[in-house]
Amino acid sequence: MRQVASVLHLDLDAFFAAVEQRDKPSLRGKPVVVGGVGGRGVVSTASYEARKYGVRSAMSTREARARCPHAAFLSGRFHAYRSTSEAVMTLLRETSPLVEPLSLDEAFVDLAAAGLPDLEIDTVTEVAERLRRQVAEVTGGLTASVGLGTSKFIAKVASDLDKPDGLVVVPPGTEMDLLRPMHVSVIPGVGPATTERLRRAGVHTVADLETVSEDELVRIVGAAHGHSLHELGHARDDRPVVSERETKSVSVEGTYDTDLTDRKLMAALLTRQARSVSERLRASGLAGRTVTIKVRLHDFTTMNRSTTLSSPTDVAATIGRLAVGLLADLDTTGGVRLLGVGVSGLADWIQEDLFGDNVGDADEATSLPDADVVSTSSTIPVTWAPGMDVEHATMGRGWVWGSGRGVVTVRFETAQTTPGPVRSYPIDEPELKPWRPEPTTGATVPDMPERHR
Template sequence: MRSDPTILHVDLDAFFAAVEQRDKPSLRGKPVVVGGVGGRGVVATASYEARVFGVRSAMSTREARARCPHAAYLTGRFDAYRQTSRRVMELLRGLSPLVEPLSLDEAFVDLAAAGLDDLSVAGVTAVAERLKADVAEVTGGLCGSVGVATSKLVAKIASDLDKPDGLVVVPPGTERDLLRPMSVGVIPGVGPATAERLRRAGVHTVQDLEDVPADELVRVVGQAHGTSLYRMARADDDRPVVAERETKSVSVEGTYDTDLVDRRLLEGLVERQATQVAERLRKARLSGRTVTVKIRLHDFTTHTRSSTLPAPTDDTRVVARLARSLLGEVDTSGGVRLLGVGVSGLADWIQEDLFADYEDTEQAGAGSTLEPLPADALAAVTRSRPWAPGMDVVHAEHGAGWVWGSGVGRVTVRFETAGTGPGPVRTFRMDDPALAPAAGDRFDDPEDDPEG
């Protein structure tokens, strides 16, 4: 355990929604929900204005609309999120060489490696205050909540105590006093299932957890988990900040508005996803050995199937062939609501000649005896909402704006940018040749664009 509060955790508040409010002046101060906008969509992020009405991440969009019908419901603009995240991560790496990103919007920073002269509570508080101001400057006004402590566990918990725009520094020696009154759910690894087991054992708070002997915890939740919980309940966490987090997999998945039963359509979607995964592998200069398909059926049961190659590949044809074959192992006749393709077992090399004669030995249609799907049928599903709410567009006459909504052959656009102030609203035909997606924006739903 460290003797000084030298681990900093920064978490950008309501990140996706905050970026949308920054870039869309008419939405500032209003409830904004980012995620899947269809009937089966899921909330990715809700602004604090929407959270007042009970909207939360991972909630179904249907329930969110019932709780807050007047919110703006937008699909994700991942290019904008990544660009903003890069600015923050560059800022953090300028502070310390040891930065561990956890996602686009949060990271750990090791202040002990930053060469600071003063690592006292007052000294790191001053550093954190400057960092918050710098984050706001490089992101165009976004807020980040910061926690600083002697461990990752306490720093992450501290960053969540005074949101939004909070700053909590936990003095050394006070960690257990901070944790004891908190719900046991603040401990990493205590999800709903573990929390229920602990509740049955009379454990509700971290204080309760601290009072449970190690052998009893092992009996309740298992050896590895019980040992970890015993340590965490005592703020015993010596995990280091790791500068490079290895990418474990690259994947793409999509949730569909209606249950899909056409086998040709399912194969077409899987092949499209396999193509996207292979493209991302090549862009990242990676290859992988294990191809996995994820299939969620109409009754919400989820099936995964995997196949491992003798050597890593980034070949679209190979990934697609295996994905189609794996899809065939699952009975999808009742309908499919989600499909995904992923590649794991990653490496930074490819055995080029292993698949050189692929087309001679494995035809592109291997694993299927069905006729190819017409291109327009696939497009009807994958581009069912070509003008997605929130996406950036440009009009030849009116300039830059974003999609407010679309339907019955029309698309409504509000013409404004981060620097213009609230702008006017105009409606056009969906096929208006003067209207086009802005550079860098795509038609894909946010469910189709996870970080690998």
């Protein structure tokens, strides 16, 4: 175990929603929900303004609309999230050579490898405060919550204590003082099923857990989980900060606070995860032949199912269709606490005639029944999805406010403007086009768990 608080965990606050509020001045300070916008959609991220109404990740969009009907429901813009993430990860790597990105919006940083003159509390605190200021500068005003501790576990717990825009430092030797009053669910891997098993054994807090022997924990939750739980329950975590390695697979998974029982919701979650996997594959110039789903049941039984294509693909619709098909063969009646989609067997080529972009885009368009689709060419359909970046020949850049009944409504504004005017057009308006920034080459980041912070 480290004797200094040299592990830093940085977490960008309500990341997707914060990027949308940054780029859309009219939404600043207002509830924003990013995720599926259709009737079977799922919330990915909610702004803090929306969270006040009980909106959270993995909630169905239908329920989110019922709780916060005045929120802006947006479909998401991964190019904006990816470029913002790359700016932050570059900043972290300038601080230390050992940076372990966990997702687009969070990473561990090993300050012991940063070449600092000393690692006293004052020094690491100053580094953390500087990083938070620099994050705001390079992201255009986004905030980050930061935790510092003697291990990954403690740093992660600390970063969650004062959100948003907080900084918590846990001095060496005070780890158990911090943990003892906390509920056992603060420990990674302790979800609803494990919480219930521990509750039956009279274990509610970390202080309760501290009094239970490892043998007893193994009896309660199993060998592998029992050992890990015993170690973390005593604040023992010697996992190193590991920088990025060669990518062998790309995957996205989510652990949910409430066990999932609705098969339609699970299918929607897998479809959304498949789109995230597709985005990361395309950002890295990769494609894969093997699609795998990971399902962890309520009793912690973990199942993996996979299927292999004859040629590599990076198309979201193909990945999602295969993932949902794999789910159909599994018995999930007892409830599911974790779902994931992955692609492996990676290559840097795609057989376009089998898995071209047009097929994927057309399939994804059909999954958004509340958005109008117009063909801007003979082959590539455009979905006017809420939140999408567009450009008008006369009005300039803006974003899709909404569409339906043959009409698309656009608010014309960008991050650099004041809240702009709203205009409506026929969906086949020839002067209105989708807008995307020029592609750039940047660092890739690993997979993003879909969860609420």
